[in-house]
Amino acid sequence: QVQLQESGPGLVKPSGTLSLTCAVSGGSISNDNWWSWVRQSPGKGPEWIGEIHHIRNTNYSPSFKGRVTISLDKSKNQFSLNLTSVTAADTAVFYCAKNGAFNMDVWGKGASVTVSS
Amino acid sequence: EIVPTQSPGTLSLSPGERATLSCKTSQSISNKYLAWYQQKPGQAPRLLIYGVSNRATGIPDRFSGSGSGTDFTLTISRLEPEDFAVYYCQHYDTSFYTFGQGTKLEIK
Numbered sequence: 001q002v003q004l005q006e007s008g009p010g011l012v013k014p015s016g017t018l019s020l021t022c023a024v025s026g027g028s029i030s031n032d033n034w035w036s037w038v039r040q041s042p043g044k045g046p047e048w049i050g051e052i053h054h055i056r057n058t059n060y061s062p063s064f065k066g067r068v069t070i071s072l073d074k075s076k077n078q079f080s081l082n083l084t085s086v087t088a089a090d091t092a093v094f095y096c097a098k099n100g101a102f103n104m105d106v107w108g109k110g111a112s113v114t115v116s117s
Numbered sequence: 118e119i120v121p122t123q124s125p126g127t128l129s130l131s132p133g134e135r136a137t138l139s140c141k142t143s144q145s146i147s148n149k150y151l152a153w154y155q156q157k158p159g160q161a162p163r164l165l166i167y168g169v170s171n172r173a174t175g176i177p178d179r180f181s182g183s184g185s186g187t188d189f190t191l192t193i194s195r196l197e198p199e200d201f202a203v204y205y206c207q208h209y210d211t212s213f214y215t216f217g218q219g220t221k222l223e224i225k
Contacts, residue, residue, distance in 0.1 A: 036214070044218075045205055045216045045217060045218050045219045046154075046162060046205060046207075046216045047216065048213070048214035048215070048216070051212070059212035059213070061213065062213075095161050095162075100164070100167060101149065101167060101168070102149055102150050102152065102167070102168075102209035103152035103164055103167045103207060103209070104162075104164065104207075104214075105164045105167070105173060107161035107162060107163070108161065109160075109161055110161050
């Protein structure tokens with residue numbers, strides 16, 4: 001079955017850009033699925049950031065609009081998250097996920113990102 | 118924006134007991150748009166229930182979901198030691214997902 005693995009820097013400087021990649025295995029990113037990014041700040045519940053479809057349609061949470069870009073690379077079977085102008089409030093674990101029917105049915109293990117100088 | 122509200126914040130029970138977790142939405146929603154997740158420390162959330170009452174693949178039948186309109190419930194019929202975790206409900210609304218703040222189920 002589909003498995004997801006996040007990767008990227010664990011430390012980002014304030015005002016910098018957070019960039020993460022999610023590698024998809026056990027299935028094709030070009031299947032008729034949406035793929036999401038979710039943030040979970042320490043001690044808080046998950047917070048949906050946005051999603052992308054293989055035809056490159058995207059939807060973003062209003063909380064992140066203007067700072068977030070989600071893209072995908074079919075040749076590498078992966079999708080990516082870019083979050084600009086980060087602050088300490090963006091320190092969190094970031095998960096990538098495969099969307100099911102109005103939910104997220106497969107999750108990566110998560111990538112911990114700290115925003116600090 | 119419809120934000121799910123979960124209660125209680127913490128639930129203390131013993132193995133073998135029945136757990137009832139609540140999720141309320143500010144407006145009536147379609148049943149197919151409500152899901153439940155379990156999260157253990159250091160792990161990603163795991164989908165338990167979708168469409169209010171459908172168990173995800175591999176989820177034991179002691180987990181059940183019910184409800185309609187604005188009031189939804191996750192029930193664990195007989196708690197096993199591995200069930201003590203944090204549970205989140207999640208709502209979908211026109212390309213936007215929101216999660217509740219969670220209920221921590223702890224061992225009494």
